Amino acid sequence: MKNVIRKAAVPVMLSLAMFAGAVMAQQTSPASAASSAAAPAATKTHAQRRADAVEQRINDMHTQLKITDAQSTQWDAYAQTMRDNATKASSAFRDRASKMTSMNADDVMKSYAALAQMHADDMQKLSSAWSAVYAVLSPEQKQTADALFHNRTMGSHSMGRGHKKGSKPASASSSATTPST
Template identity: 65%
Template sequence: MKNAIRKTALPLALSFALLAGGALAQSTMPASSTSSSSAAASAAKTHAEKRADMVEQQINDLHEQLQITDAQSSQWNAYTGVMRNNASRASEAFQQRSQKMPTMNADEVMKSYAQLAQMHAEDMQKLSSAWSDLYAVLSPEQKQTADALFQHKALKPHHGMEHKKAAKPASASSSTTASGT
């Protein structure tokens, strides 16, 4: 059960991963020397293709765990449509930013990041609305499963937070010096 929960895609985590992951990983990872045919095929995929595959896997996992019924398919399809659209928009935006990055100055880089953050916020609003519509038609058992999945994910530190917490005591004096206070 824990393994299934860990692999479950949660909309918030997905969206954050798309935003943060695209900014941090603009290139694909090299294939290992002991690659099988599936590993070679995976290495040949673009970053965008890998993200699209991840979204589809997360959609499939969530569908299975929530046991979506035919009666809920309209709301489910609307929700997954928003997920796919958000992932596509994020991928495209990060690709465009990556292509422009070598010629951007610091001010343009900062503005481009602000634009990505704004897009992320807008996409999260759309996803939240679609989720609310889906959640409203879930059975009590499905809601309980969804609640547990979301609570489990919310208890995990966000990307990078575990590093900040660990480094805080040691960096307290350096941050004071760096900020000039």
Template identity: 65%
Template sequence: MKNAFRKTAVPFVLSLALVAGTAVAQSTAPASPSSSSSMSSAGKTHAQRRADRVEEQINDLHEKLQITDAQSKQWNAYADVMRDNARKASDAFRQRAQKMSTMSADEVMKSYAQLAQMHADDMQRLSAAFSDLYSALSPEQRQSADALFQNKAATAHHGAAHKKMTRPASASSAASTPST
């Protein structure tokens, strides 16, 4: 039973953590190259480093999609939803982590459900914002977006399946302990 719970809950929590990390990073304004390089990685918190990585991903997506000035309204709306989602997820994970040592098993399960519902609601908002952006893209940009998103989905799916198949049983149980 305990192992079945881990097999179900841990991938879910890890995926939420990745989404939260992406969202948190998107919640910060892009740092100028000089300011980000002048602050050492060691001087930053985990959340700041994660936010920097996500902001890099946002900038990369903006560049790869070649967002134009005419599309900036839809792009900014999409980015704002990502930033808002990130702030909410970051706060929720931080609050959960602070309470974890005093939570009963029932409360832990309810917290998973709350995180899942929050994630689902946030993804609905993000999807709607992306639909607005996607409709403003040129056919060439749409092709780029399609390729980028399909490639990311395939890589994420393949990576998760590969890890399951290659991870030794002892590493599997250690890796399945949530670190939120």
């Protein structure tokens, strides 16, 4: 019976691991990301490394899009939504992980469904925050944003990450830099 549950849980756990990595990446504020960047890489937790990665993506997008002071209110709300979503998701994943050994298959599926619903709700919040940013972008910034969001694998939970290292968006200006993942 245990082997059957384990075999059924593996695909679910792999999906959750991919989702968790993206979500946990957004769990800290810029101040805590800056302080964690000073810590040696070997002593950083997975959550700290992922938070650093989100902060890097936020900074890279900010630079690529050339966000102005006039656009900072909308941009800051978008970046904070990313962080808030990640904090909530990280907590949910930790809670689920602590209960996993006592869950039966039905509980595992229900908890996965709850995480998937939370992710969908969070993406709606992030989409709304992005719409506010996009509405105040200049035509050139919109062109860069369009290229950033079109040149990615949509199923990889990489919104805001850019695209493959070394490639540039076809319609983005040559002065834009590609964010690293």
